[in-house]
Amino acid sequence: MTADVITLPTPERLRKDKIEVAREQIQDKKGNIGRPFHVLDMLSLMEGVGSISKSMHAAGVRFMDDFSKAQLVTLKAADMGRLPGGGQTNLAHSVASARDRVWDALLTLGGMTSPAGCLAWHVLGEQQNLNRWALERGWVGRPIDPRAAKGILIGALGTLLAHYDKIDGPTRNGIA
Numbered sequence: 458m459t460a461d462v463i464t465l466p467t468p469e470r471l472r473k474d475k476i477e478v479a480r481e482q483i484q485d486k487k488g489n490i491g492r493p494f495h496v497l498d499m500l501s502l503m504e505g506v507g508s509i510s511k512s513m514h515a516a517g518v519r520f521m522d523d524f525s526k527a528q529l530v531t532l533k534a535a536d537m538g539r540l541p542g543g544g545q546t547n548l549a550h551s552v553a554s555a556r557d558r559v560w561d562a563l564l565t566l567g568g569m570t571s572p573a574g575c576l577a578w579h580v581l582g583e584q585q586n587l588n589r590w591a592l593e594r595g596w597v598g599r600p601i602d603p604r605a606a607k608g609i610l611i612g613a614l615g616t617l618l619a620h621y622d623k624i625d626g627p628t629r630n631g632i633a
Contacts, residue, residue, distance in 0.1 A: 465494075466494055475496070475497040475502065476494050476496055476497065477494065477497055478493075478494055479493050479494070499580075499587060500514045500517045500518065500614075501514070503610075503611075508607070508611060509611060509614055510618075512618050513611075513614040513615060513617075513618050514614075515618075516614055516617040516618040516620075516621050517581055517614050517617065519617070519621060520559070520562055520577060520581050520582070520617055521581050521582065521584070523555045523558045523559050523562070524555075524559050524578075524581065524582035524583075526551065526552065526555035527552060527555035527556040527558070527559050528552055528555075529556070529559065529582060530582070530583055559582070561620075562577070562617060562620055563577060563578065565616060565617070565619075565620040566613055566616055566617070570597065572596045572601075572609045573609055573612060573613035573616060574613075575596050575597070576590065576596075576606065576609050576610055576613055577613050577617070579594060580606075580610065581613075587603065587606055587607065587610060588603040588606070590606065591603040591605070591606035596609075
């Protein structure tokens with residue numbers, strides 16, 4: 458019998474994000490009990506300190522999921538038009554639907570030129586660091602105070618929650 462060895466995250470990984478051991482045990486590939494590490498994302502941290510509600514967290518995650526499904530993140534890759542069969546211009550229905558959902562949410566936030574819409578695109582969608590976005594990019598290219606950016610994010614999450622409640626009905630997002 459050998460003792461189980463816990464592999465800790467690398468120092469580089471620990472510098473990137475806050476990481477903790479999962480509260481629930483799960484099975485690893487071999488069927489043994491494991492307690493993996495997971496990243497505490499910005500929305501989870503904000504919910505943990507009470508800055509946002511569980512429903513606001515869910516609204517932010519929903520926007521991020523739609524953004525990911527819409528394939529809107531800019532990737533640096535080879536020009537697919539140069540490859541045989543790579544010049545496809547039709548989007549899959551699921552991608553097009555996700556893009557419509559992202560666009561509707563952004564319009565609810567005031568569009569891409571509004572502080573909330575710009576923040577949602579870059580911070581929630583592209584998952585840029587909130588403070589870095591505020592200081593380097595900000596709204597319409599002008600840096601803003603990170604505390605103001607946090608307020609804009611909280612307002613955007615509240616607006617997204619109302620937007621999704623309007624679509625799904627209030628009980629879907631945990632509001633009676």
